Amino acid sequence: MAVQIAPSILSADFARLADEVTAVSNADWIHVDVMDNHFVPNLTLGLPVVESLLKVTPLPLDCHLMIEDPDRWAPGYAEAGAGSVTIHAEAASAPIRTLRAIRSAGARAGLALNPGTAVESYADLLPEIDMMLMMTVEPGFGGQSFLDMVLPKVRRARDLIKGRDLDVWLQVDGGVGAETIERCAEAGADVFVAGSAVYSADDPAEAVRSLRERASGAYAP
Numbered sequence: 705m706a707v708q709i710a711p712s713i714l715s716a717d718f719a720r721l722a723d724e725v726t727a728v729s730n731a732d733w734i735h736v737d738v739m740d741n742h743f744v745p746n747l748t749l750g751l752p753v754v755e756s757l758l759k760v761t762p763l764p765l766d767c768h769l770m771i772e773d774p775d776r777w778a779p780g781y782a783e784a785g786a787g788s789v790t791i792h793a794e795a796a797s798a799p800i801r802t803l804r805a806i807r808s809a810g811a812r813a814g815l816a817l818n819p820g821t822a823v824e825s826y827a828d829l830l831p832e833i834d835m836m837l838m839m840t841v842e843p844g845f846g847g848q849s850f851l852d853m854v855l856p857k858v859r860r861a862r863d864l865i866k867g868r869d870l871d872v873w874l875q876v877d878g879g880v881g882a883e884t885i886e887r888c889a890e891a892g893a894d895v896f897v898a899g900s901a902v903y904s905a906d907d908p909a910e911a912v913r914s915l916r917e918r919a920s921g922a923y924a925p
């Protein structure tokens with residue numbers, strides 16, 4: 705699979721979201737961070753904003769739910785038309801049921817792991833998901849420093865996916881930019897979320913292009 709770039713609108717200007725997503729129309733996904741101030745200590749946006757974004761961009765929305773009780777809320781994002789809905793392993797009470805509900809509603813189902821959560825504990829869920837999201841910072845805020853300690857886990861996840869011959873995408877999120885994206889790709893990641901590296905650039909579309917080039921050169925599935 706070709707590498708994919710997903711700019712995170714957490715670093716965008718929320719007063720100009722339509723323009724901000726249009727500015728990265730060369731990306732593969734728009735990454736939408738939904739935070740509830742309970743699962744993480746930050747509050748962002750929810751389903752009404754996602755519904756509005758769906759009307760202004762042809763790019764699929766990659767909704768990352770950093771919320772308590774994702775079992776209750778996740779299917780609604782898929783039913784609204786999100787292309788991908790990711791729940792946190794640490795927050796879900798019934799992950800298999802919720803992942804199946806996301807898929808049944810027509811979206812790709814994602815499972816996210818915090819930096820300290822072992823991938824081996826969730827190996828049996830791999831057939832239930834389309835994407836595993838490895839947090840490379842503690843979730844909650846943009847602009848944090850990349851945690852190198854997560855890279856061995858990214859490698860182990862890629863090996864588990866390969867070992868079972870599954871088509872599961874491996875996403876990294878947090879501190880991903882020009883200095884770190886190649887190491888993520890070498891470890892086997894193929895979907896790259898970048899917030900500040902894209903939206904603090906003078907030319908966000910050029911930042912997307914350049915990140916894609918770096919990741920493609922280093923990608924070693």
Ligand SMILES: O=C(CO)[C@@H](O)[C@H](O)COP(=O)(O)O
Nearest residue numbers: 714843844846847879899900
């Ligand atoms: O989920 C999160 C943060 O919890 C991310 O999606 C951030 O939005 C990434 O921002 P940068 O680290 O790339 O600035």
